[in-house]
Amino acid sequence: xxxxxxxxxxxxxxxxxxxxxxxxxxxxxxxxxxxxxxxxxxxxxxxxxxxxxxxxxxxxxxxxxxxxxxxxxxxxxxxxxxxxxxxxxxxxxxxxxxxxxxxxxxxxxxxxxx
Numbered sequence: 320x321x322x323x324x325x326x327x328x329x330x331x332x333x334x335x336x337x338x339x340x341x342x343x344x345x346x347x348x349x350x351x352x353x354x355x356x357x358x359x360x361x362x363x364x365x366x367x368x369x370x371x372x373x374x375x376x377x378x379x380x381x382x383x384x385x386x387x388x389x390x391x392x393x394x395x396x397x398x399x400x401x402x403x404x405x406x407x408x409x410x411x412x413x414x415x416x417x418x419x420x421x422x423x424x425x426x427x428x429x430x431x432x433x
Contacts (some may be wrong), residue, residue: 320345320359321357321359321360324359324360324361324366327361328361328362338361338362340361340362340364340366341364343361343366344366344367344368344369344372345359345366345367345368345369345372346368346369346370346371346372346379346380346381347368347381348379348381348382390428390429390430390431391429393428393429394425394426394428394429397424397425397428398421398425401420401424401425404420406420
């Protein structure tokens with residue numbers, strides 16, 4: 320894991336973007352032993368070990384349990400955000416364009432990490 324963090328640091332310096340280490344957290348999925356893991360350091364700052372975190376809008380915890388209600392809510396919010404682009408009713412976009420938007424944006428967000 321530390322090797323991966325070093326690679327991320329090097330890549331971010333090369334491509335000139337910053338990774339906010341205060342917004343980063345690490346979870347152990349299915350921990351097999353109660354021993355604490357080694358310290359993970361990103362750009363000189365220790366990454367805390369948490370029991371749950373959110374990545375790309377998806378809630379994750381140490382047990383790998385899926386929260387179905389949150390997945391459906393995320394898909395619903397995505398479809399509501401498309402309403403301004405003509406996603407609603409029979410006015411606005413054509414039906415095949417709406418179907419394409421649905422299968423491109425809404426369905427993958429509901430199914431991500433299931």
